Amino acid sequence: MNSLVDELSIKNDTKIIFLVMDGLGGLRSAGKKGTELQVAHSPNLDKLAQDSICGLMDPILPGVTPGSGPAHFALFGYNPVEANIGRGVLEAAGINLPLTDRDVAIRINFATRDADGNITDRRAGRLATDINKRICEKIRKNVSIAPEAEFVIETVKEHRAVLVIRGDDLGGDINDTDPQKLGVPPLEPEAGDEASGKTVKIVKRFLEQAHDLIADEPAGNTMLLRGFAKHKPYKSMMERFKLKTLAVANYPMYRGVAFLLDMDLNPVTADTKTEFEAVKENYDKYDFFFVHVKGTDARGEDGDFDAKVKVIEEVDSLLPMLTGLNPDVMVVTADHSTPAEMSSHSWHPVPVLVHSNICRVDDVQTFDEIACINGGLGRMPSMNLMPIVLGNAGRLTKFGA
């Protein structure tokens, strides 16, 4: 499906605002009158729904709970199973570290071990970021894995860093070396195939030298490696859909996904209001605005129904800042559900609305998970949304004679 849509996509002057309220989908909690969206006072969303086509979407597959990575890939029209991304790559993307197709990316947790080599703290007491930076710099200057490969090491935050091994024909099918418990040494990396065997040899050389260098650190005298992932570059939104895209998102995970799809990244802003202002400020410069609101997911994860309702109400009150720009296509949806009732991501489908001048308005009167059941989009995979958005934007040419 994707390649056909890619082939049909054309450039024009339309503007698309694509608002993702993370984890928006919910459930009725005990003692509440409905889901978070049903309970929220959200007149602007409801009014928009009345003038839109609505529906429900399964992020990955019915019954399957998605991580945020694949859920966002699906929203952007990428097959979330094929495009599934390793943790290491996502971590590297989250700090906007450019990767190549010769790279295996790995998450590092600096940890502390005792004289016998057994782990005493898997996070090295949440190492100060400054110390992390100093350790990385020491490794960068003194470790060499040439000529087989080179490496990049970058601090993320606290005890976390990213390691990239760059070389020819390297595989990423390698186990985590984090034993997930204390009182034992780190695990040895082991390869699942021949190409990964090559990576393991190089990683062991890296670890030997690096461990010597950091042996005297009081905290962070060892490294646990996780999420080994060979990077497979993605086609960009421009390449696929001819969309010049700005990502307005404040959290590393979502900035990382945007970075991998070669979206431009708006600087981190203070809150939802400043995010929406950024759309206005950049409105002339882009075709497609990915606007990410984190609060709905965060409060859902907290299990705080009322706080999630408040986030929805805040977004609703600010919505005219976006709709007032009169985009050709306005989308409101979610990457996945995060019901406060479950305090976690869930597999429940997400509500979606698509507004344009040619969107064939249905009878949905309120924007919520139950009303959207009877929306004109029906229930569909999230991956189908982008072609519908492009169609509404007049950005897909006719197929066939």
Place this chain on the structure above:
Amino acid sequence: MNSLVDELSIKNDTKIIFLVMDGLGGLRSAGKKGTELQVAHSPNLDKLAQDSICGLMDPILPGVTPGSGPAHFALFGYNPVEANIGRGVLEAAGINLPLTDRDVAIRINFATRDADGNITDRRAGRLATDINKRICEKIRKNVSIAPEAEFVIETVKEHRAVLVIRGDDLGGDINDTDPQKLGVPPLEPEAGDEASGKTVKIVKRFLEQAHDLIADEPAGNTMLLRGFAKHKPYKSMMERFKLKTLAVANYPMYRGVAFLLDMDLNPVTADTKTEFEAVKENYDKYDFFFVHVKGTDARGEDGDFDAKVKVIEEVDSLLPMLTGLNPDVMVVTADHSTPAEMSSHSWHPVPVLVHSNICRVDDVQTFDEIACINGGLGRMPSMNLMPIVLGNAGRLTKFGA
């Protein structure tokens, strides 16, 4: 799709009751106020629907009428087209004959022919089962197809038996030898490919010896072979979904499907009430209870609208025996539709309800084919049901980071 769900599935302590009312889907008959389900007084099903998420399912594809075999495979999450099973295999499974991946299974109808070799009775006067057994025993003792292969022959009932040819590299692409009319001899078996050619040679050797042995039988002096099928073993429900499963079903066809998926088989019981009692008695021992009610289909096949309504009402009155166990997930659905109006299976989608504490209840107020149109599950392939059931049971881990 299946392999992703398989990979994500985990074991936990939840209980799932999966009630299949065979042929439940119906149509409005002339002079009736609705479908069988709409006309039936079924307050327990309606109450359950009000607390569930509902929808409609296409067993195979829209417009395609399924046999019971593929329709059940779809319900259990198996691709009904890929998993489609030969008649011979289904007949063998129906008498719980264990098959291997070296087997071609074949249905035998004992028939009678005259001195010229022309068939005079395609069912040998519905041979007494005892005579069938005696004939099979004679064949078993005196026929040999060694060393190329061995065979198993087992009586089913009346004129029906099962033949299994077991050997290396045998194919099952072979025509029925039943000419479907009288006054002509049986057809010769012919192979559609090379591997099946090997089977045909062996079958001819078998038939030559067997026909000599039974030539003097007054009824049942020949054999018609049907439904040649190479057996491809299925992954079990345990292997795929980590579900320890009990099948509570009283008819050979459904016990056969359950047998092929390695479910445990409850002994045949007297009626629906004793089936539901069996669930209660075995409740601690299993994760998943496949409960099969045959009457809805049988009365539909009879074209007896009112009798089908009565079966629905009986099941409804007994339903609290199942819901009273408070399973984590309760499913009510059908394998296919059997409208009394048509006296046959049909392609119409089937209603489904899924009840759990996290099922995102929709607005459906009555459990019937029309109300379910507006259910939150929408319209989906039957094969999607199992992942949704597993999701509701918390038995699928998150996909991706």
